[in-house]
Amino acid sequence: MASKLIALIPGDGIGPEVITQARRILELYREKRGFDLDLWQLDLGADRFLRDGVMYPKDVEGRIAGEASAVLLGALGDPRVPGIEYAREILFGLRFGLDLYANVRPVKCLDDRLVPLKGRTAKDVDMTVFRENTEGIYVNIGGQFKRGTPDEIAINEDVNTRKGVERLIRAGFEFAKANGHKVVHMADKSNAMKHAHELWYRCFFEVAKEYPGIEAKHLYVDALCFFLVQDPSPFKVVVTNNLFGDIVTDLGAALQGGLGMASSANVHASDPSRVGLFEPVHGSAPPLAGKDLANPLASVLTVGMMLTHLGYAGEEARLEAIVRKAIAERKCTRDVGGELGTRAVGDFVVNELAHSFG
Ligand code: IPM
Ligand code: MG
Numbered sequence: 001m002a003s004k005l006i007a008l009i010p011g012d013g014i015g016p017e018v019i020t021q022a023r024r025i026l027e028l029y030r031e032k033r034g035f036d037l038d039l040w041q042l043d044l045g046a047d048r049f050l051r052d053g054v055m056y057p058k059d060v061e062g063r064i065a066g067e068a069s070a071v072l073l074g075a076l077g078d079p080r081v082p083g084i085e086y087a088r089e090i091l092f093g094l095r096f097g098l099d100l101y102a103n104v105r106p107v108k109c110l111d112d113r114l115v116p117l118k119g120r121t122a123k124d125v126d127m128t129v130f131r132e133n134t135e136g137i138y139v140n141i142g143g144q145f146k147r148g149t150p151d152e153i154a155i156n157e158d159v160n161t162r163k164g165v166e167r168l169i170r171a172g173f174e175f176a177k178a179n180g181h182k183v184v185h186m187a188d189k190s191n192a193m194k195h196a197h198e199l200w201y202r203c204f205f206e207v208a209k210e211y212p213g214i215e216a217k218h219l220y221v222d223a224l225c226f227f228l229v230q231d232p233s234p235f236k237v238v239v240t241n242n243l244f245g246d247i248v249t250d251l252g253a254a255l256q257g258g259l260g261m262a263s264s265a266n267v268h269a270s271d272p273s274r275v276g277l278f279e280p281v282h283g284s285a286p287p288l289a290g291k292d293l294a295n296p297l298a299s300v301l302t303v304g305m306m307l308t309h310l311g312y313a314g315e316e317a318r319l320e321a322i323v324r325k326a327i328a329e330r331k332c333t334r335d336v337g338g339e340l341g342t343r344a345v346g347d348f349v350v351n352e353l354a355h356s357f358g
Helices: 015-033 046-052 058-067 085-097 162-179 196-208 221-230 242-256 297-309 315-328 342-356
Strands: 004-011 037-041 068-075 102-108 126-132 142-145 153-156 183-188 215-220 237-240 265-267 276-278
Touching: 004 015, 004 058, 015 037, 015 068, 015 297, 015 342, 046 085, 058 068, 058 085, 068 085, 068 297, 102 162, 102 242, 102 297, 126 162, 126 242, 162 183, 162 196, 162 237, 183 196, 183 221, 183 242, 196 215, 215 221, 221 237, 221 242, 237 242, 265 297, 276 297, 297 315, 297 342, 315 342
Parallel strands: 004 037, 004 068, 068 276, 126 237, 183 215, 183 237
Antiparallel strands: 102 126, 102 265, 142 153, 265 276
């Protein structure tokens, strides 16, 4: 295999700490398994923006689009930059610019101890959410009028295209087919938003006809939130729009044991040879930054998703097994019931990984 260029953007807050651990894993794969990974560390984020005003430079954007196989992002967001414009430039620059229309977020609980629901076990929490990632309210079409006056108006348009909706729904069904799932759920708010979400509703059942062995079930997003807390076990694949996917996957993270356990992939799902963006869902968590408190396990799982994307089959399962063991043996951070720091959890993971290579 030719060398694969991986852009690493540690970013802000706890991002650098968790990406340091992720990088150790990638370096071990390089050293012990001969994975030909070219790691390209980028200095982007709040520090850089405050230092020289740079957000997401064109030359970096061009090289990522033209040469990289994957981008691994820690987190963006810093209280020193209240508007976080630079963060949107980078994150949305990657998601929109690379047309990464499927934000794939596994909501999988890896230990009974982490399930927050009474009477439920880890096996009840095992689904993958496909969040549309290039449209919706996130395109920021709109504006403000008479700002700062009592007559102020603020508008954000919700953009839904047939192409965008259809390809995301299809990605969900393709995933279900590939993984033997018998049902795909779609959540919208078509009872209130009769234009945009009627498109989702219609498109969902049209695409579903192409997958005769898979049942298509529609529900309103408020009901989905209700059922996810009451009994998440029927949900295996959930497709939804950008905003609802953002919200539902934070609820999902709570079902997994917290944001420290939630991984994600942003991909152009119909063509896996294109560059993908991989990021733990937790965000920059400013109060935890620099204290060796951040849970690196979401990043370990995210590296697993990235390795699958890069064609290293089996490594995602290997890393997931190590994460399970870290939780089971309490070799983990406080948010998931352990007493270790970020770096020590990284040590555990790297050791286990080295041993697993035999
Ligand atoms: C996420 C985050 C982002 C989003 C923010 C930082 C803009 O919440 O990745 O879930 O809403 O997509
Ligand atoms: Mg979010």
